Amino acid sequence: MLVSSNLRELYPDGVFPAACHSRVLLDHVMSKWGVLVLLALSEGEPLRWSELRRRAQGVSEKMLAQTLRTLADDGPVLRDARPVVPPHVEYSLTEPGAELAAHLVPLMQWIAGHAGDNPTS
Amino acid sequence: MLVSSNLRELYPDGVFPAACHSRVLLDHVMSKWGVLVLLALSEGEPLRWSELRRRAQGVSEKMLAQTLRTLADDGPVLRDARPVVPPHVEYSLTEPGAELAAHLVPLMQWIAGHAGDNPTS
DNA sequence: TAGGTACCTTACTTCAAAGTGGGTACTACC
DNA sequence: GGTAGTACCCACTTTGAAGTAAGGTACCTA
Known part of the structure; x- marks a missing residue:
């Protein structure tokens, strides 16, 4: 069963580099x-x-701020900060971020379904 | 644009646990x-x-053996060892592994296309 | 004996992601 | 003074995946 014949377009010699x-x-x-x-x-x-x-259970302020900064720098996440006090910052997916999520969510759903998790319990 | 309304079936309260x-x-x-x-x-x-x-460029014997062991234990990879010397071991995707790859490959293709890589150069 | 084959295992080290604990600034309320 | 809310930053520490170097199996050939 060939599931990725078109990987060859990206990697014609079949060698996958680790660092890129x-x-x-x-x-x-x-x-x-x-x-x-x-x-x-x-x-x-x-x-x-x-x-x-609240939604990312267990994350520290430090890790959340760092992660959001990184993802906003990378491009998938848009950071919309209003010039007010107290601060008011909203995060959302960019267009590329939404495309990324469209691939990421099915993967996570598959993994959740096969890892013996019972998140609804 | 809702791309993951059915995530709510898995996580109805919208809280995603980090450890599971x-x-x-x-x-x-x-x-x-x-x-x-x-x-x-x-x-x-x-x-x-x-x-x-050869295909995983730069991997050490140790990391390859360890990774294959782990993936075989997890389920996506089948290890088929013949009782011969020198050893003859083949690895392939299990049925769940193929399903996993069906989700993983498009994700990697998307990321390769958006990370400024030029793997065909 | 030495060298080769294919596929590991073990002991120890490195290092980047994650963690911990402190801090910032402003407003409102008790 | 204290608490609460908003959203972070900085210095330092811990942790576990990855790395390095050495070891191993069993058989074959010269």
Whole structure:
């Protein structure tokens, strides 16, 4: 069963390099908190920092701020900060971020279904 | 744009836990060498240890053995060892592994296309 | 004996992601 | 003074995946 014959367009000699720019983006996206942030934002609503903190269970302020900064720098996440006090910052997926999530969510759903998780319990 | 309304079936309260069995499988799959092994195997042919060593550019014997052991224990990879000397071991995707790869490959293709890589150069 | 084959295992080290604990600034309320 | 809310930043520490170097199996050939 060939599931990836068109990988050959990207890697014609069948050798996959470990170190490349893809790896940097992949590692940010699949980082411990990155994937949870992207999943939360993939539901479509812009979310504020504090809401994301509630949604990514167990994340520290430091890791959330760092992760959001990284993802915004990488491109999948848009950071919309209003010039007000107290701060009011909203995060949402960019267009490329939504395309990314469209691939990421089915993967996570598959993994959740095969890892013996019972998240609805 | 709702891209993941059915995530709510898995996580009805919208809170994504960081520590669960999914995380273990996800971390193995997306590990540095795990993803390259799965991509190589996703082309459909069973591959021997030494061929995988060539295909995952830069992997050490130790990391390759360790990664293959882990993925075989997790389930996506089948290890077929013949009782001969010198050893003859073939690795291939299990049925669940092929389903996993069906989700993983488009994700990697997307990321490769957006990370400024030029793998065909 | 030495060298080769293919596929590992073990002991120890490195290092980047994650973690911990402190801090910032402003407003409102008790 | 204290608490609460908003959203971070900095210095330092811990942790576990990855790395390095050495070891191993069993058989074959010169």
